[in-house]
Amino acid sequence: xxxxxxxxxxDNYSGICPEAWEAMARANQGHDRAYGDDQWTxxxxxxxxxxxETDCEVFFAFNGxxxxxxALSSLCQSYHSVICADIAHIETDECGAPEFFSNGSKLxxxxxxxxx
Numbered sequence: 001x002x003x004x005x006x007x008x009x010x011d012n013y014s015g016i017c018p019e020a021w022e023a024m025a026r027a028n029q030g031h032d033r034a035y036g037d038d039q040w041t042x043x044x045x046x047x048x049x050x051x052x053e054t055d056c057e058v059f060f061a062f063n064g065x066x067x068x069x070x071a072l073s074s075l076c077q078s079y080h081s082v083i084c085a086d087i088a089h090i091e092t093d094e095c096g097a098p099e100f101f102s103n104g105s106k107l108x109x110x111x112x113x114x115x116x
Contacts, residue, residue, distance in 0.1 A: 036060070065094050069101040076105035085112040
């Protein structure tokens, strides 16, 4: 255990867990198709379908900002708005990405008391 302070503000603050790193090293052998048309993506997507017991599409994103922004963009048209608390992560930490990726949907900030 480290005596250094731990920072949980973002998934980008820490390194990859050893199990994921090992799996990536195994996958990094030989050649395979790219851009989601490979055996690894297919297997991972099938695991999500099993876990959630539904036939669904699975889209992998680089980080939380991309995932949050793309999820909202799939729900909103450019003339829509998303109402969020003034301390919501999507308002305080995503740096305009949701509005950019949704072609201009607005985040409407509602004042809150400790997020409620």
